Amino acid sequence: MIRLILVVLTIILACAITVFLTLNPGSVSFDFLGLSGRMPFALAMGLFLIATFGLLVIWRLVLGLWTAPDTFRKFQLRRRKEKGFDALENALIAAAAGEGELAVRQAARADALLDRPALSRLLAARAAEAAGNLPGAEAHYEAMLEDPKSRLVAQRGLAQIAHDRGAHAEAANYAKAAFDASKSASWAFDALFDAQIAQGDWAAAAETLLEGERRKKIPQDRARRRRAVVLTAQALECENSDSDMARALAEKAVTASPGFPPAVVLAARLLAPARKHKRAEDMIKTAWSSQPHPALARALGELRKSDTKAKRAERLRELAASRPEHRESKLVLAEAALDEGQTEAAKSVLEPVLGLGTPSARLCALAARMARQEDDDPAARRWMTRASHAPGEADWSDIDGEGRAFAYSPDDWKRMVYAYGDEGRLTHPRYERFEIAAGAVPENALLEAPKPARKAGAAPEYAAAPRPPDDPGVEEDDA
Known part of the structure; x- marks a missing residue:
């Protein structure tokens, strides 16, 4: 529209x-080199414009011939860059598509064509x-x-x-250098932390996690949960060599994720050895309120060695x-209830x-224990037979056959x-490795042998040692 307006205005001006x-x-008259003449002003102006245009054309041709070599060189350079970028594009596409050999060839061609x-x-x-x-x-x-770029x-x-x-140590070195040099490279934090975890370098991983959280490279809730695991693993590593350090690390882990x-x-x-039973009990109750786990109940039951069975049962009921x-x-x-002999409860x-x-x-083993307290030995044996092939519980698998909780490998x-x-x-x-058996609860799995039947009128034997089967004073159970 603007061009049309300009054309119309030009026509109007010419008219x-x-x-x-x-x-x-x-009229215009001239006298030059013995030549003289006279012509209308309009014709003189037209000739002047034509002469000016001719001079401009001649100048353009001369200038073009003068700059032709430079223009040709620029044209070649432009074509070279276009071919180089085409090769670069093809190399990137081939690399993304997994065509390694083609990517290598195109990368070599781009390297030869581009001065970058x-x-x-x-x-x-990449290729x-x-x-x-x-x-x-x-x-x-x-x-x-x-x-540097x-x-x-x-x-x-x-x-x-x-x-x-x-080569996790080597990966950690490169990632550490990048993490120290750049405050904005998120990959450096992830790579450094992953490499330190792969090496089992818990102390360094904890420091990296703290710095990553400070730089806002990881959400706070995720950082706290990771810190809890890292500090727990670190505490387990030094539990036997430095119990005070292990206790401090474990408490920090609980603070990070109660x-x-x-x-x-x-x-x-x-x-417990430091006689800080109240603090330990509060930790267990807080964790139980968040997510009950059988290892927590066992830890509470074993916290005070001086507790009687009644006191231990009371603490467990408060926890539940x-x-x-x-x-x-x-x-x-x-x-x-079973610990206190309260079978009905x-x-x-x-x-x-x-x-x-x-x-x-686990349930079958508890049922077997309950049946044994009722002196129903056949039912107890049936329950233990079921326990041998019953499915396991994921949480209960965290306690091994020796009663140790969370006895995990570094991996x-x-x-x-x-x-x-x-x-x-x-x-x-x-649980994932199918290392589960009813023996994970040895106090439930071990059943006493059936009691021998007593003769009518015989006095009960509370403390006597069991008699051999051929003792004439004992009749064998037909069952």
Whole structure:
């Protein structure tokens, strides 16, 4: 629209000039080099304009001939860049598509056409990675370390390659250098933390986690859960060599995540020798209110060695009262009742749980113990037979056959860092490896031999040793 307006205005102006010259014809005379003449003013102006245009054309041609070599060189350079960018595009597409050999060829072509060393080396490294040539990619990344512009991306590539081949110490070195140099590179925090966890370097991982949280590279809730796992693993590592350090670390882990059962159980175990029973008990109750776990109940029961059975049962009932609706609280009440010999109380709690689906090995063992207290040995044996092939419980698998809670391997703790830290989920390695048996509750699994029948009128034997089967004073049970 603007162009149309300009054209119309130009036409109007030309018409006005034409009318003006027509109304005022005038004349022009000249005398040059013996030539003289006279012509109308309009014709003189037209000739002047044509001469001016001719001079401009001639000047343009002369200028074009003069600058032709430079123009040709610029044209060649532009074409070279276009071909180089085409090769770069093809190399990137081939690398993303997994066509390693094509990516390498196109990267070499782009390197030859483009005068961008950093870009060419990065492309060559990516292409080598796509082709599976990790040593070649590593060589390109190492060359990029010399250029400050490409140092960070080179450190990332080298850290990833080192991680892929299992060289976690080397990966940690590259990631640490990047983490110290750049405050905004999130990958450096993740790579450094992952490498330290893979090495089992719990102390360094805790420091990295603290700095990452300060830089806001990880949400606070996730950082707290990860810290709880890392500190717990670190405390377990030094439990035998430095119990004071282990206790301090375990308490920090509980502070970071009060509902993390492994940290609470460990802290309670380490606080007991220091006679800090009240603090340990409060930790256990807080964790139970968050998420009941059988290891917590066992830790509370074993906290005070001087407790009588009645006192221990009272503490367990108080613990269960904080979450009365939870299945684990009901099982704690049943175990406490069995400890005190209150079979009817145990039955009232345990039978409804036994009726909920297929009983687990743990429930079968409790039922066997209850039957034994009722002197129903056949029922006890039947329950223990069921326990031998009944399904296990994930949480109960955290307690091994010797009664130790969360006796995990270092690799299991490494998994826990991410399972609990990122998802808030406990892992159960023994459950996943099918290391579960009714023997996980030895006090429930060991049944006494059937008592021999007494003759009518014979005095009861409370403290006497069992007699051999051929003792004439004893009749064998026909059952």
